[in-house]
Amino acid sequence: MSAIGYGDSTRSVKAVSSVAVPGQAVAPLPVPASTFHLSAEESGEHDFYGRASNPTWREVEAALAQLEGAASALVFGSGMAAITAALRALAKPGSVVVVPADGYYQVRRYATEYLAPLGVTVREALSFEMVDAARDADVVLAETPANPTLDVVDLHALAAVCRGRGARLLVDNTTATPLGLQPLSLGADLVVASATKALSGHSDLLAGYVAGSQPELMAAIARERLLAGPILGVFEAWLLLRSLGSAGLRIDRQCHSAQALATMLRGHPAVRSVRYPGLEGDPAHDIACAQMRRFGGLVSFELADAAAVYALVERSDLLVASTSFGGIHTSVDRRARWGDPVSDGFARISLGIEDTDDLLADIGRALGPAA
Incomplete structure (x- = not known):
């Protein structure tokens, strides 16, 4: 039976299950390392420094990608770190960015205080205005259901408008979670989310992620994470991975x-x-x-x-x-x-x-x- 056919609790457990190797721990273990042994070949395929990669990251990223129906995911130190990294990678001077007027207030503040001074035109739109607002936008960030109003954006219609003009659509899936909504299947280019909330679920860690299936977009965001450094701690990554199972x-x-x-x-x-x-x-x-x-x-x-x-x-x-x-x-x-x-x-x-x-x-x- 494929993972798609399983119920959500089974999918959650399967997403964090390690490969069945005799003698290997059933539960994943954290790898707390800032630096790794270098190989003689300078291929770049191995872990070398903790700001660039970590085996624990890869485990939790694979689990998040599986739950979101994405090809890959990238973890960050918070939901805002994930959202702002994605916006920095996509919003260029001269572009028009639409953000939710009825969503998380810190996103509006970031767009106004940091993107606008760089020459990005920032527009705010309520959930029911998003489709119209996207008609002359380059990047659209939708949050659905919106926090705290709980209005819902019509992602089918919004994705169609974005595709028609070549705009990038990011969907904040924090409120719905991937067990309630699959934005990528509805036409979103990227999912951004705070894993601090229901996915980790114990009010004891901060984490965020970006998920997607377009290699060039994910590579741009990975580069942003590497250079800016808004990384997730290894123990937080391990706690998130453990929490995803339930x-x-x-x-x-x-x-x-x-x-x-x-x-x-x-x-x-x-x-x-x-x-x-x-x-x-x-x-x-x-x-x-x-x-x-x-x-x-x-x-x-x-x-x-x-x-x-x-x-x-x-x-x-x-x-x-x-x-x-x-x-x-x-x-x-x-x-x-x-x-x-x-x-x-x-x-x-x-x-x-x-x-x-x-x-x-x-x-x-x-x-x-x-x-």
Whole structure:
């Protein structure tokens, strides 16, 4: 049976499985080395220095490529390191770059503060504006579902526009994960993502990656990584590799709980609005159904004000107030504090792996009576 025919938990385990060699460890081992023995031949085919390559990198990169349906992947020290490396490799002076107006705020800041002064025209577009914004762009970075609004970009339509004008399409797959969305199969040139979130899943490391199947693009990004040095530490790479094996189980529980929580929140009088692509009637639902296999572990909702969000956390026994997402603990982040263009009472919940019924009971109790 091919890996394509397996379920996601099996795919996750297979992706991190070592070759069956008698006497070899079943679990992969880290190779903590800054330098390696040189061979007599100067072929460049061997590891020689830790900023250039490492066997542990190659193992986790092979696993990420397999999960993303890519020919190869490159790991970085964080999601932002991966995204900015890809943008630096592709965005040249005089080019037009489109970035999400409703996505991760640090991407907008980087584009404005570092790309624009180099002569790159930076344009921001909301998820539903992306297709039109791409019509005169050279590089398009789409984030879907967008963080924190959870709007979904129509990747079929966006990829068609980009192909038609020769623009490069990068898709940030952090929120959906490769177990929920396969951007390369929908026409993206590259996937960029933070593995800090659901893929590593334990809130204990920073990592990012770029995945793709076009050798020239991946070579350009590998060169950028080599020269700029935004590398991933070996032990972080090993922890990520170890974590990927349980990604299918964790993400399945998170998505199941997110669907249940979104349904509950929609009917609660203290909640003014709910966004979750898996909800029927959500503005992104139809597009999400057409291109996503899972709808993700994030739910965004709006309470009356900031005080209501803080009260929710204080009354809960299970919610953790923290930023980032995708960990084993269910967390809440009030996004206006970071400058996102949302109301003071707008919050994003990242579902953990607690029992769904326990979470619903706890959050329902913390919100107050339903009627």
